[in-house]
Amino acid sequence: MIAVNAEDDTAAHTVLFHIEGRTRVVTLNRPKALNALTHPMVLRIDEALAAWAADPAVHQVLIRGAGERGLCAGGDIRAIHDDAKAGNTASADFWRDEYRLNARIARYPKPYAALMDGIVMGGGVGLSAHGSVRIVTERSRVAMPETGIGFVPDVGGTWLLARAPGLLGTHLALTGTAVGAADALLCGLADHFVPARLLPELTAELATAPVHEVVARYAATPEPGHLSDRRPWIDHCYAAHTVEEIVDRLLDHGEPAAKEAAETILAKSPTALKVTLAAVRRAAALGTLEDALAQEYRVSCNALSSPDLVEGIRAQVVDKDRDPHWTPPTLAEVTGADVERFFAPLGEDRELRLPQAQR
Template sequence: MAVVSDNVRFDVRGGLGRVTLDRPRALNALDHPMVLAITEQLDRWRDDSAVRAVLIDGAGERGLCAGGDIRSIYEDARASGSASLAFWADEYRLNALIARYPKPYVAWMDGIVMGGGVGVSAHGSHRIVTERSRVAMPEVGIGFAPDVGGTYLLSRAPGQLGTHMALTGTAVSGADAIHCGLADHFVPSSRFPDLLDALTTGTPSEAIAAVADTPPPSRLASDQGWIDHCYAADSVEEILANLHDGGEAAVATAKEMEGKSPTALKVTLRALRTALALPLETVLAQEYRTSHRALRSADLVEGIRAQIIDKDRSPRWTPASLTEVTDDLVDTYFTTLGTAEWTAGSR
C-alpha cells in the first residue's frame, strides 16, 4: 500500500523526478509520513527508466526545510514515547538512500536549510545554494546532537570549521556551505525557473553550468585561522579557553557556546571526532544511539521548551555546567541502544 502524505508533492517532467516539500507554514519541517513517502518514491524512481535525475526543493519563499517536526518530538519525549525513534530510524535510512542514490540527486538549498533539511540535501550528488541560503546544524541549542549524517558531513569540513558549526549551531551562507563541503554550486535564486527547464532537457551538470554563478567570498574561509587554532583541542573546556584567549570574534563565539547544553556540547564533540574515521552508515548508527539517549534526557525537553514552545530562550540545563558532565555520562550516549540497532538496509 502506497504511503500518502499531504505535505510532499511528486512530479515527473522531461525525465526529471521532482520532490517538493509542501509544508510552508512549518517551513517544510519533516514529519514521519513525509519521510516514508519520499523514501517510497525514490525507491520507485530508482528503477524507472523514464526518470533520469531527481530534484528536491521546498514550497514557499522561506527555505527548503527547517528540520524535523520538533513539536512532535517534544510531546513524544515528555510522554516517554517511542514515535521519535521510529521517525529517526526511517529518516536516517532516507539519508543513506540519498547518499547512495544511483541517479543524479539535485538539491535546491535555497533559504533556510537546517537539521533534517541538511539530511535530505547535503548527501545528494548535486547540491545548489543561493544568496538566500542559511545552512545550519543547530541541535546543541535544544539539548540534542547533530544527526541525519550531520556529524559525518561536518567532521569532513576543512580544518575545524565543522566543529565550529556543530558546537555553535551557527547558520552559514551559501558560500560558506560550499567552502565547508556541504554544497557544490552557487545559483542566484531568481534562476530557479531556468534551472528547472534546463534539468528537463539536459544532464544536471549541463543544467547547473548554464545558470551557475561565482559564489561571493566565504566569511568562514577568512576566519579559518582562529577557528582551526581554537577548535583543535580535544575537550570542550579547552576549546572555550582557547576562544576566550582569542580576539573579539572568538570571545563572542565562546559566549554563544556557553548558552548551549553542556551535555550536548560534549556528546557532539565526541561524535564528530569519532565520525571522521567511519563510513556514513556507521555514523548514522552512532547518531541513532545518541538521539535515542537524548530522547530520554531532561535537556531535550527543556531545550525545545525554551526555544520553540515558551520561547523564553532561557533553558535550564541538567547538568548545568561542563564540569558536571562526566565521561561516564557521555559514554551512555554512545552505548545506549533503542529497541533495535539501526541499520541502513532494514525497514
C-alpha cells in the same frame, strides 16, 4: 502514482511529486512550518525514490521546498518534544526511517539535485547535503543547530561536519552557526552557487537536459563568506581536547569573532556540547556514512531520556522564552560517564542496521 503504506490523508499534500520530462520533482509542501519533516513525509519520499531508482523513464531527481523561506527547517521538533516528554518511542521510529532515507540519498544511483535555497537546517541538511548536486543561493542559511535544543547533530551531520576542512565542522557543530553560500561550499555542504532569481529557469531546463549540464550554465561565484579568513583561529581553538578548553582558547584569542563563538557555545546545552564534540570526532574515524548514521541513531535514541532535549525544545519552540535551564547547568558538571551514556548500545533488536556501500 506513488502508493505509501500507513499514510494519513494529509501526507499526499505535504510532499508533492510531479513529472518534468526526464526529471521527477519532489516538493516539500509545509511552507507555514518551513517545510519541517514529519514521519509520513519521510516515508513518502523514501518510497518514491525507491520506485524511481528502478524506473528507466526517470533520469534524475530534484528536491525543493514550497514557499519563499527555505527548503526545510528540520524535523518536527515539537512532535519530538511531546514524544520525549511522554516517554514514548515514536521519535525513534521516525529517526530510523529518516536516517535510512539519508543513506538512500547518499547512494542514489541517479543524479539527485537539491535546491538549498533559504533555510536549510537539521533534517533539511539530511535531505540535501548527501545528494550528488547541491545548489545554494544568496538566500541560503545552512546549519546544524541541534546543541541549542539539547540535541546532537544527526541525519549524517556528524559525518559531513567531520569532513569539512580543518576544524570548521567542529565549530559549526558546537555553535550551530548558520552559514551562507560561500561557506557552505567551503565546508563541503554544497557544490554550486546559483542566484535565486535563476532557479525557475534552471528547474525548467531540467525537463530536457542532464542536471550537471544545466547547473554548469547557471553556476556563479557567491559573495565571500567568513570562515576562510577565520580558519587560523578556528583550527587552533577547536583542536583543544575538551569543550572547556575550546571555550578558554576562544576567549583568550583576542579575535572578537572568537569571543562571540565562545559566548554562543556557552549558551548551549553543556551535555549536548560534550556529546557533540565526541560524536564528530568519532565520526571522523568511521569508515562510511552508514556507520555514522548508526552511531547517530544510538545517540538520538539515548537523548530521548535526557532532560535537556525536552527543556531545549520547550524554551525555543513551545514556550519561546529562550531561557533553557540545562541539567547539569555547567560544562564542568558533565562527566565522561554522562557522555558515554549517549553512545551506549541500544540492544540487538533496536540498533539501526543499514546496508553498507561498496568500499
